[in-house]
Amino acid sequence: MAETSDSSLEKPTIIQQAMASCCGAIITSLLVSPLDVIKTRLQAQSNPFPKGKCFVYSSGLMDHICVCENGNSKAWYKKPGNFKGTLDAFVKIIRIEGIKSLWSGLPPTLIMALPNAIIYFTLYDQLHEALKYRLKKGDEYIPVLAGSLSRFSSLTVVSPLELIRTRMQHRKLSYKQLYLCVSTQVAADGWFSLWRGWSSTVLRDIPFSAMYWYNYERFKKMMCKQVGAHEPTFLIAFTSGAASGSIAAVITQPFDVVKTHRQTALWESETLESIIPRLCKVAPACAIMISTYEYGKSFFSHLNEKMNQRP
Template identity: 30%
Template sequence: METLLAHPAIKAFMCGSLSGTCSTLLFQPLDLVKTRLQTLQSGMQPGSGRVGMMSVLLSVVRTETLVGLWKGVFPSFVRTIPGVGIYFSTYHSLKQHFLQDRRPGAVQAVMLGGGARTVAGVVMLPITVIKTRFECGRYSYVSVCGALRSVCQTEGPAALFSGLMATLLRDVPFSGIYVMFYSQTKASLPQEISSSPSAPLANFSCGILAGVLASVITQPADVVKTHVQVKPQLRTTEAIRSIYVERGLQGFFRGAVPRSLRRTMMAAMAWTVYEQMMERIGLKS
């Protein structure tokens, strides 16, 4: 058992899981607001005061209390804790296998980030579907296990993998672009900053920049993914057509602000915590 726990990939999994726990708990309200914005009824006019980020947030607090902002946090934990662990352990294993201790170049960083996200995304997709349904407020699930059972019984197991293509089209480019920008920005830092006590803050700042760029580029795929998972009868192409007909091009960027805030802060925090923990246990991230 001790030998297993000493394996670098297991250590990376544990570090990643802890970083995912911290970031999920802090930023779940932003994910809920993003999901609510993306699944508003089509009768609500884009640009009206009723569909802004703050109005949705206040509406949730008013109707579901402050705790309502953390609705779906348990399925988020169920997804994120192992999911981020799988992501970082896969990333670490791929990096060690192909690059050993060398710093990845831009293309290599894209491949490492995209490969790790593909593995984690496919494995955790059923929980992602349940999390999205919890957050949208249209389903009355009581627990994650009950939701999984209900979906399998009423819609079939295939529904748990609805939005797979849209999810991969969102997450794989996001992770690849994020790791590329993050690694290249971090590499450009002066050595005196990288080795100083302020290195975690500098790394976090690099993560913020990388997260904003990656979030904006992949936002349309996130909107499509949300629609397919809330309405699994829709195909990806049908969801794209529906969003465009109902809301135009701007519909593909609905919820961009809360998602960008959440994804950027979560990714920056997760990578900062992960790298600090890996350094503490004597491993290169």
């Protein structure tokens, strides 16, 4: 990533930011979700999932509550494997089932994860610029505020959709039946019932987002200063993202345990993630997402610069 001007004409537009976040989200999902597929298959092998039990599937962008189907189901997480470990599972799944099996369960979750990532990252940049312009002083706390507000907004938009997706999967409802089910619930419990489980997610994600962006901006600025760069290189963004994501994951681990327990308790699940598996998932996801997003923004900045230089 080369040096860019501070001219607003050369900054990526909001559409370009959305495109960069979308590309980053897709790349992150493709690279990270196989790790969670293998983790889920290993869990199902050691402790088979009964009908109605829930497990957490991560696309690399967000966690999704998935409900197990009946015992005769041919669902991807019920396929036999006889795996001896992570590497053995990776090799056997590719050899026996084909490489596509590493992305089992990803397409349905991307419908929710992509809008979530686009809203989150695009809104963060927009809020960051707006707050930086208005506040002038105390800019070290701007990432905290912008990160918290953008995460709050993305969760609020996507949470009802994720609840509907989970319910549709659990009960095998048609769209007409789903509409009647949701309408009945809203009539009985009000519109806020669509945000059930939202509070436990906010309890974890808002602190995570605040710490993540605060540390990311600090690490990025520090590393850019050390190498004399005016904007982050791919490596700087990758390293800063991994470090800040790891710190935020460790500190917010208790909130993650509460969130997982409260959501999966609805389906009588007793599995709680430990810090090591969470770090193995969060660190690479944060690193890949932010580095590809920054690279995408840099690409559009240079493209805008070239377009502006044309006679």
